[in-house]
Every structure is written in C-alpha cells, then in structure tokens.
Amino acid sequence: MTTLTIASVQYGLGSRNGLTGIESAEHYWDGLASTIKEAAAQGANLVVFPEYVTAHLLAFTPAMSNEEACEYLDSFTAVYEKFFLEQSRETHMIIVGGTHICKEHDDYVNKAHMFFPDGRVETQNKFHLTPEEKQRWKLRGGNALNMIDTEWGKVAILTCYDIEFPEIARIAAKKGAELILCPSYTDTAAGYHRVRNCCQARAIENQFFVQLSGIVGSMSEPRPQIDEGHCQAGVFSSCDFPFPSDGILGVGTVNENMIVYTTIDFAQLRQNREHGIVAPFYDRRQDLYDREELDL
Template identity: 60%
Template sequence: MKKLKIATTQYGLTDIHSEEQFWAGISTKIKEAAEEGSAMVVFPEYMTAHLLSVEPSMLHEEACDYLDQRTEQYIRFFKQQSQERGIAILAGTHICRGVEEEEYENKAFLFFPDGRVETQSKVHLTPEEQIRWPLVAGDALNVFDTEWGKMAILTCYDIEFPELARAAALRGAQLILCPSYTDSKHGYYRVRHCCQARAIENQIFVVLSGLVGALSEDRPQVDQGYCQAGVFTPCDIPFEADGVLQAGEVNANMTVFVEVDYHQLRENRERGAVAPFYDRRPEFYELG
C-alpha cells in the first residue's frame, strides 16, 4: 500500500454574494491542496448549503429543492476539478433527490481523477434531520477500493454508531472519511471522540472535516459551525499516545495536511500493545 497525503478542510462559513464566489472559493482550496502534493482533499457535510446564504431565508423543503437543482452543476464541477488537478475530492455532502421523487438524501460524493465517483448516503439521520428536514436515511454501506486500500464514508452522526464502522472494518476498510457539520462544542466533541474511538476499536485511520465560522444573517439550515479537523489513529505504537496524527486550529478557516502511512497501520495491527480489532468476542455481544 502507498502512503496517502490528505488535505482535510475546516471550511469557513463566510458571507458570499454569488454562486460564482462559492465555486471560486472551492476551486481555490482544491488548487491549494493539489499544489501541496495532496492526493485527496476532504470537504465537510452540508458544504453546498453555504449556497443558501446568497438567497432569502427558506424553509427546509424549499432549501432541499434549491440545492437539488444544483446537483448536475455540483457533479460536473467536481468531476472537472478532480480530473484537471489530478486529485481525489470528497466533495462534502450534498442534498439531492432520492429514489422517490418527493424524497431527499444527504449524500457524500467522492470524485476520482479517472472519472469514477463513489457515493454514500447518510445512514443515521439526526433528530433534526428526521423532524425538520424532508430527508430519508441511506440503507446501504459502501466500502470501496482505492489505490491506497479500501475506504468508507461515515457522515457526522454515522460515526457515533460503532456497529457501522465495525461493519466497514470487517469488510476491509482501513480508512474512514468523516465529513461533518456540528454547530456547537457539544456536537463537535461527540463526533471527535467517536472518530477517535472508532480508530482505536478497529485499528484504522479516521479523517474528520467540518464547517467553521458563521454567517452574518441567520439561515435555519446552516448558519454557524464548530470544528477542529484532523486525522486520528489508534492510541498505540507506532503512533502518538493521544492518537492524533494531525489536527487544525479550532474554528480557523484552514486546511490540514497530513500523510498517512499504511505500513504503520500494519505494524500497529501486528505488534501493538493491544489488538481490539482481532480480540473482539462477538459471541458475547448478542442482545438477549
């Protein structure tokens, strides 16, 4: 397996005045990541909801329809950026129509330079997404091959469910991408600590990205974010004791650059002080 240099973003919610300004800002971040030698850049959950700030405030269903109308442009833009820059792009998540015409999904898209696109609909919807948003939950876990090894995408709340990450790891995933949107310290640390727990339990890498900053005018869907993006590892040799490979500055609009070495992950699985991925005893975990 190769080493993988990842750029994971703390994407700043700032006032923008046009859709062109939004796309130009994304293009700049992708260009920066590619010029730094990154093979993959990771953007956060609900990133395209930033576009809502250029329109009058909407109800959630209106917002879903507005974002869905930009799905073709979203796919076309990121495919072109990935191919032109030669970089894989997890383009955050985007609200788009589901199988049924009246349903919407919160879906992550991962674009590869060769034109391939992997997707993952959010499996666990938060109470707000279930009650206020007209969203439906995803019903399948996509574990996909890359040149660096198998990966999976667990969006924000999904990382809080150990069974989902374990299912990905059992199917061979050694890296989980976690695009997130948390608007408070409470939400952020739930996701952050669960990212680290999933890395420890499954002896894998977990990459976290999130929204930061705030808009000057309230939008009921996305108006402020709290995050410290980073890449997390098992808390065991050969990694650092705190399991933090790299992390950004809290709430700064920035990109975190980090290289993950799969040889170190293999060393951890073979010679670590503990082996929670291998020492599990599932026969004792059955619910009575």
C-alpha cells in the first residue's frame, strides 16, 4: 500500500456539540469521539490531533497555576490512553492523540501518543521546549527520537517548536522517515507562521511529507495555560516533480474548527527523490559541514 489518507484536526476551542465550550470531562471525550467518527466515515487511515489537546480539560475548572495544571492533566492519563486505544481499535485507524502533559519519573513532559488498532502505543516527548514550557510549566525535554514503523513506512513525530530545528528533522530523514507528523499549538499568528513555514522548509530539505495540525478559536473563559489558537492545518511536500509547485498537498480554512483530509502517495515521494529537478536530501555536503563546524 502506497497511499495514506490523513485527517489533520483543526481543533476548535469554541462551540462543540451544540454547546459553547465544554462543560464536563464527558462532554470533552464525546467531542473527540465525534471527530474520530467523522474521520472514519471519510475513509481516513490516520487521524492527528494537535499539541495540548487535553489542555481543553481545563475549560470547566477554576483557573490553576501551571504546577496545579500539570498535576490535574496528568490525572487523566489513564483515561486518555484507554479512550484513544478503544477508538483506534473500533475505527481501525491510527490515531495521534495530540500531546498530553504527563508525569515521567519525577518530571512532567509534553508527550505525543500514537495509538494503533492492534493495541500498540508509540510515544514521543517534545525535544525543544519553548521558554514558557521551560520557565513556567517546568517541563523536561525529550532526549530520544522514536522512529515509528507503519505499513506505509517510517514516521517520526516532531511537536510544534521541534519543527523549527532542521537538525532533528534531518536525523529523522537519515533514519528513513518519509512522513513527519507535527501536532502544534500556537496562540499567535506569528507563532503559527513560524511553524508552518518550517514545516514546508523541512519538507523541501529532506524530500519527505510533513503534516501539521493545530488548535483554533478561543476559550469562552481563558485559562493561563490555553486561551486561543491560530492554525491552518495541512500536509506539505517538496516543491518539485511530481508535486504541486507550491508544495501544498492540502490545507484547511484558517482558524476554522474542521478536519483537513489529504491523501498522500509514497510512490510519488520516491519519484521525487529519484527524478526531481533538485535533490537536496542527497546533495548535502556533509564533508563541508563537518569541516566548518570544526573551524568554529
């Protein structure tokens, strides 16, 4: 199988299931289940929720400090894992349940989870933490890249700020990744464009697919940890044969609560690597880079 249909979720913080915001944990999980059911009905193979998707659970609680919020969100970890495992098994789709704040050893981490219908769960801690995550959330960054095997090939997850660092994406490419998943949460237009532009740059540099999902809209009652989001989810490729000249395979409507469906073909990716006009993945000058680094 060479084609994969991805459902990239632009997750709205506003009206869900006919109500303004969410009013309970049950309402929150019902909203996620409705989104997953819609994706399954559209024939998706892979659903990708955004970074900090479970932070929406703060909507119906009093405002908390970041320390309190970490403990509160971690209390949902078992429920979160059980929910997405059941949804994956029932729908026969792979589901990236966005990222979730959970405790690992003695620290809290921002962890992406990828759930498979056969019960397998793959995880990836966010590597590069933003100043807010380091200074206010007091999170710990990841130290190991998980190369995830799927029936379509190898996949890696680079969460939001991670995509702004070309080194980790190149490592993933050299290890065989043909698809990067980038769940994100950006609360300004500038933050979104940094992530979006870097998604496209990484796709060009490494001649692989990059997928982006994110949070949109605003909370009816903002919380210190999450208040509003900006995103235009989508999937991107190299700007070269046989792909579109702008490298955009599919994008949503800016800041609209929706799912973006994109079908990608890994046979085309191999065509690009073999017959593209340029080959930035293969033409890199490692001898030059190593020498210049030593000269610094």
